[in-house]
Amino acid sequence: MKLTVSGNEKEYxxxxxVAQLIELEKVETPQYVTVSVNxxxxxxxxxxxTSLNAGDIVExxxxxxxxxxxx
Amino acid sequence: xxxxxxxxxxxxxxIILQEVGAKGQKKLMxxxxxxxxxxxxxxxAALYLAAAxxxxxxxxxxxxxxxxxxxxxVIHSTPDVGKxxxxxxxxxxxxxxxxxxxxxxxxxxxxxxxxxxxxDYDFIIDGTDNFPAKFLINDACVLSKKPFSHAGIIRFKGQxxxxxxxxxxxxRCVFREPPPPExxxxxxxxxxxxxxxxxxxxxxxxETVKFIIGKGDLLxxxxxxxxxxxxxxxxxxxxxxxxxxxxxxxxxxxxxxDYEQAVCKL
Numbered sequence: 001m002k003l004t005v006s007g008n009e010k011e012y013x014x015x016x017x018v019a020q021l022i023e024l025e026k027v028e029t030p031q032y033v034t035v036s037v038n039x040x041x042x043x044x045x046x047x048x049x050t051s052l053n054a055g056d057i058v059e060x061x062x063x064x065x066x067x068x069x070x071x
Numbered sequence: 072x073x074x075x076x077x078x079x080x081x082x083x084x085x086i087i088l089q090e091v092g093a094k095g096q097k098k099l100m101x102x103x104x105x106x107x108x109x110x111x112x113x114x115x116a117a118l119y120l121a122a123a124x125x126x127x128x129x130x131x132x133x134x135x136x137x138x139x140x141x142x143x144x145v146i147h148s149t150p151d152v153g154k155x156x157x158x159x160x161x162x163x164x165x166x167x168x169x170x171x172x173x174x175x176x177x178x179x180x181x182x183x184x185x186x187x188x189x190x191d192y193d194f195i196i197d198g199t200d201n202f203p204a205k206f207l208i209n210d211a212c213v214l215s216k217k218p219f220s221h222a223g224i225i226r227f228k229g230q231x232x233x234x235x236x237x238x239x240x241x242x243r244c245v246f247r248e249p250p251p252p253e254x255x256x257x258x259x260x261x262x263x264x265x266x267x268x269x270x271x272x273x274x275x276x277x278e279t280v281k282f283i284i285g286k287g288d289l290l291x292x293x294x295x296x297x298x299x300x301x302x303x304x305x306x307x308x309x310x311x312x313x314x315x316x317x318x319x320x321x322x323x324x325x326x327x328x329d330y331e332q333a334v335c336k337l
Binding site: 006007029032034036039040041044059061062063064065 | 201307309
């Protein structure tokens, strides 16, 4: 099935879960990533049981700090 | 209020713009903007807003200028090392534009003072580098119905979003809780390229100007991400979280609070 992940359309195995996609895409700090599917957030506790469907648009949103400190 | 000849000349490139004009310039001169953090993001934002003639700019930061700041915090200069960042920032801003009133707050911003601090301002810029501060600013702005610009930078990447009361998701809709300390890299550990602060902080200034003059589309309901190595901008749609703890349907956060895990050091 085709999914659009972070803006790129690619072929993925049917029945892939959000948790499997996170692993496949080697998402940084996977335990703290926010995921949206078709402009709806997926609760982090539901990544494993949320299956993706052909045509889904998936975005990963990452924590990003600031650049204020030098030390 | 009529413009002086000097003001007409100083702001001529604004006034000639259809979207700004004399009316927009007057709005900028009447506006009050608070910048929390006089660092990598706050530096360019403060310089551009002062140059633009924003009438009152507050700047909050408890730190002093360090030599390692100067690689990116372009509002401070080498002779400023050891000086309070807010004073160094004020001097640079007033050197560019003596008309701007700069209010300095050399203090840590926390739950005890943030509500009073933001009360006098029309728009707030989050130029902090730590998650407890970012959540604190979000919660206080949501609860006080203040629009603000959130941003973060790390290595060669940056991102920002704009919150406007009643017009889209807040930071906590997207990122529910701060990650535990050390769980995600900070700039101190990971490094940050100086120009990233210039790009993202300038975009925060741009959002501020657009909000004040009431023109264009803001980053409400969107996160703009920038990857300098790929040289790629992406605008990602952000939904509102119905169960958001501060702006959702039945909020559990009713007043600003500090996370204990780290000192909210601005």
